[in-house]
Amino acid sequence: MSRPILESINLTRTVSIDNKPRTIVDNFSFQFQQGGSYLIIGPSGAGKSSLLRLFNRLDEPTTGTIRFHDKDQCNYSPCKLRRSIGYLFQTPYLFEGSIIDNIRYADSELSDDDITRLTDMVHLRSNLIHSGSSRLSGGELQRVAMARLLAMSPEVILLDEPTSSLDPTHTETIEELIGEIRRKHSVTVIVVSHDPAQALRIGGDALLMVEGRLIETGPVEQIVNNPQTEFGQLYRDRKLS
Amino acid sequence: MNNPALTEVVISLLLVVASLAITRYWKINVAKDISLGSVRAFVQLIAVGYVLQLVFDIESVWLVLLCLAVMILIGAQAAASRIKGFRGSFAITLLAMTVGSFFTLASMLALNIITMEARYIIPLGGMIIGNSMNATALTLDRLTSDVKNNRLAIETSLALGKSWRVASVGFVRSAATTGMISILNFMKTVGIVALPGAMTGMILAGADPLEAVYLQIIVAYMLLAAVVVTSIVTVELTIRKFFTRFHQLTLND
Ligand SMILES: Nc1ncnc2c1ncn2[C@@H]1O[C@H](COP(=O)(O)OP(=O)(O)OP(=O)(O)O)[C@@H](O)[C@H]1O
Ligand SMILES: [Mg+2]
Numbered sequence: 298m299s300r301p302i303l304e305s306i307n308l309t310r311t312v313s314i315d316n317k318p319r320t321i322v323d324n325f326s327f328q329f330q331q332g333g334s335y336l337i338i339g340p341s342g343a344g345k346s347s348l349l350r351l352f353n354r355l356d357e358p359t360t361g362t363i364r365f366h367d368k369d370q371c372n373y374s375p376c377k378l379r380r381s382i383g384y385l386f387q388t389p390y391l392f393e394g395s396i397i398d399n400i401r402y403a404d405s406e407l408s409d410d411d412i413t414r415l416t417d418m419v420h421l422r423s424n425l426i427h428s429g430s431s432r433l434s435g436g437e438l439q440r441v442a443m444a445r446l447l448a449m450s451p452e453v454i455l456l457d458e459p460t461s462s463l464d465p466t467h468t469e470t471i472e473e474l475i476g477e478i479r480r481k482h483s484v485t486v487i488v489v490s491h492d493p494a495q496a497l498r499i500g501g502d503a504l505l506m507v508e509g510r511l512i513e514t515g516p517v518e519q520i521v522n523n524p525q526t527e528f529g530q531l532y533r534d535r536k537l538s
Numbered sequence: 539m540n541n542p543a544l545t546e547v548v549i550s551l552l553l554v555v556a557s558l559a560i561t562r563y564w565k566i567n568v569a570k571d572i573s574l575g576s577v578r579a580f581v582q583l584i585a586v587g588y589v590l591q592l593v594f595d596i597e598s599v600w601l602v603l604l605c606l607a608v609m610i611l612i613g614a615q616a617a618a619s620r621i622k623g624f625r626g627s628f629a630i631t632l633l634a635m636t637v638g639s640f641f642t643l644a645s646m647l648a649l650n651i652i653t654m655e656a657r658y659i660i661p662l663g664g665m666i667i668g669n670s671m672n673a674t675a676l677t678l679d680r681l682t683s684d685v686k687n688n689r690l691a692i693e694t695s696l697a698l699g700k701s702w703r704v705a706s707v708g709f710v711r712s713a714a715t716t717g718m719i720s721i722l723n724f725m726k727t728v729g730i731v732a733l734p735g736a737m738t739g740m741i742l743a744g745a746d747p748l749e750a751v752y753l754q755i756i757v758a759y760m761l762l763a764a765v766v767v768t769s770i771v772t773v774e775l776t777i778r779k780f781f782t783r784f785h786q787l788t789l790n791d
Contacts, residue, residue: 353697355786375785380699390694401699449699 299330301367301383302485303352303453308361310351321347323509324361329453334479334519335487335499340537344509345489346387352386352487382449387489388456389442391430396421396441399430403448412510415444419474438457443474453485454478460495472498493521493533505529507537541743551576594656601655609667610635617675622637624682625790626755631674637671638768639663642648642760646732651756660759665736669761670768677717677772684709685780685789692787701783710773717769721762 310322321344329335337345350356352363354375363370370378392397400415401407407415419440425433430441439459446454456475460468474496479486490496496503496517501513503520505513505528512528514522524530531537554576561568593601614632621627643663652658685692688709695705727749728734736757740750783789 328640354784355696357782357784357786376699376701380695384697386690386694386697390690392691392694402695416695445698 302331302365303329303487304364304367305348306362306364307350308351308363309359310347310356311398313358315509316434321509322351322358323508323538324359325506325511327504327511327514329487331452331485332479332483333485334499335485335500336496336501336503337489337506338489338491338493338503338532340532341513342508345506346388346457347509348506349384349457349487349489350457351381352453353382355379355384359405361477364510380449381451382453382455383446383449384455385442385446385457385459387461389439391431391433391441392436395429396426396433399441400448403445409446409447415448418447418478419444420470429487434467435462435464436470438465439471440461440474443471447478447482451484453487456486456488458489458491468495475499486532497521505532507532547580555648572620577697590660593660597656599654602654602659605625606639606659606663606667609664610639610730613667614672614674617671617678620675621678621682622680624779626779627678630678630772631671634674634768634771635670637771638673638764639666639769642666642764645763646760662757665757666764670764673717674764674772676719677713677769680716681709681713681773681776684713685777685787689789691786696785696787702777702785704789705787706780708775710777712716713776714769714773717772718762718765719759725758725762728754732757734758762767 304327307323308322309320311318311320313319323344324350337348339345339347347356351358354363354370363379365373365382373381396416397412400412404411404483411421412426416423421437421444422438425437428513430438433441439462443459459475460471463471475486475488476499478484486501488496488499490499499517501517502514503517505520505526507525507528513524513526515525519525520529521533524533528537554572558572561572593605610632610727614635615643616630617631617635618628643659643666646652646662647654652662682787685706692705696702724734734754734757737750737754740753741747780787780789
């Protein structure tokens with residue numbers, strides 16, 4: 298019924314650290330289905346952010362390919378591809394200027410109505426939008442970055458630990474927002490999370506990643522509570538650093 | 539004072555001795571620097587004097603070009619050595635200084651402001667090259683450190699589908715401005731705060747003040763053009779080193 302939108306095939310990225318090669322994404326193969334919800338979990342340093350950077354083509358794979366809509370990513374212009382596969386960084390960055398300026402940066406032709414629609418979507422108080430970005434709280438900053446991302450109307454969104462800098466109440470509202478976006482806009486959502494409880498709350502298919510490799514996949518409840526692999530059990534028992 | 543001879547130079551050494559005495563009395567530890575500096579200034583300038591004499595006597599276009607080339611090479615090397623952690627900086631400073639200097643000198647020749655004579659080309663070329671050296675070093679330094687310190691901002695732009703050009707344009711502009719700032723400040727204050735060297739020299743040598751001023755104005759405009767061209771060439775060459783053709787930021791650190 299669904300078809301793959303994003304596919305990685307034997308994806309590998311090797312970087313050199315102090316002149317020694319190190320594989321940070323290792324032979325990673327997976328198909329993401331259109332409209333799906335995916336959680337990439339794994340210990341710190343597993344290569345989760347590195348994988349998202351490859352999907353957004355901010356880095357080049359050493360070997361392997363990424364396919365988007367059944368076509369090699371090399372067939373797309375990098376700039377267009379990035380607008381279709383939106384990427385929210387682990388530490389979101391806002392440019393100088395107002396919140397509107399920041400959202401318009403993603404698309405200068407947005408009308409005032411579009412802006413209102415976007416800020417409503419992320420539940421950003423409308424009296425904020427003309428103010429500068431420097432005095433926002435962590436949660437508000439995350440929402441602006443989210444609105445700016447949605448302004449590109451991406452088909453896939455990559456969210457890298459979207460709540461890592463937030464307190465529990467903000468965390469909850471961002472999680473709700475992620476669910477809403479997915480339901481209302483049939484976007485494929487790929488969320489990186491280091492928190493199994495959060496992964497369960499968001500729901501979907503989980504991908505456990507350790508040392509650059511894809512270890513185990515399946516419904517998030519299974520991966521978090523009842524993993525089949527040794528690494529999966531170690532991760533569940535918090536024995537992976 | 540008539541045109542100075544060696545006697546006056548030797549007598550002026552008394553000022554060096556006075557400086558030594560004063561700093562020693564206040565226990566400012568610069569005796570070695572003063573001695574070395576004074577000797578170096580003497581030797582280097584005398585040497586240059588003889589070289590210039592020779593070049594002016596021979597009056598060959600090729601010799602003039604050779605002098606310019608040597609000055610640019612040394613200047614480009616000095617500018618590149620100021621930048622740390624950036625491979626290929628010499629090629630950039632060399633090309634930027636060459637383009638900036640030759641563009642300016644060629645324009646002056648084409649506009650008939652100067653003629654192809656060693657006594658114009660060499661001193662003006664020297665001033666141009668010195669200023670263009672500072673411009674390329676400042677610009678290159680500013681751009682490399684800005685790009686390295688603003689990785690998140692640049693990649694945020696790229697991730698929003700902007701080209702490398704758009705993602706870096708703010709840093710490119712401010713780096714180019716950095717290279718131009720000293721000549722712009724010079725032009726704003728010249729004549730009010732200080733009398734520049736070229737003009738002072740001409741007046742000391744007995745020229746009309748007005749004639750000296752005309753020359754100084756030409757020199758200022760000439761340096762402006764040299765610095766602007768050098769800074770632009772520098773940023774255009776440098777910024778490309780930071781991006782792949784797939785609009786990816788690469789920091790090889
Ligand atoms: N360009 C690079 N050069 C060298 N090492 C890198 C580079 N990019 C990432 N790494 C290393 O690769 C490993 C994986 O990093 P990555 O940021 O992808 O992990 P992560 O799973 O996102 O971790 P976290 O949960 O802490 O964010 C880390 O050890 C990191 O230091
Ligand atoms: Mg990460």
